[in-house]
Amino acid sequence: MIDKEMARVLDLLEQIKALNKMIDMHKNQSKDEFMAHQYEDMKHRFLEELKTILQEYEIEVQIQENAA
Numbered sequence: 740m741i742d743k744e745m746a747r748v749l750d751l752l753e754q755i756k757a758l759n760k761m762i763d764m765h766k767n768q769s770k771d772e773f774m775a776h777q778y779e780d781m782k783h784r785f786l787e788e789l790k791t792i793l794q795e796y797e798i799e800v801q802i803q804e805n806a807a
Contacts, residue, residue: 744792744795747788747792748789748792748793751785751788751789751792752789754781754785755782755785755786755789758778758779758781758782758785759782761774761778762775762778762779762782765778783802786802787802790802
């Protein structure tokens with residue numbers, strides 16, 4: 740059985756994967772920097788949440804600014 744935190748980690752990873760596609764589309768296809776920035780902000784929030792969950796497993800994560 741998967742616990743709540745593990746399920747959230749998987750959900751966050753799926754969300755981040757989808758956001759990466761949206762960021763790429765808006766940066767490279769539509770050239771809509773405003774929307775790309777909005778998706779980057781969402782990605783950063785998901786990464787921070789993921790970092791918090793992983794700290795409970797004594798896993799330290801550093802998030803690069805350009806990763807957001």
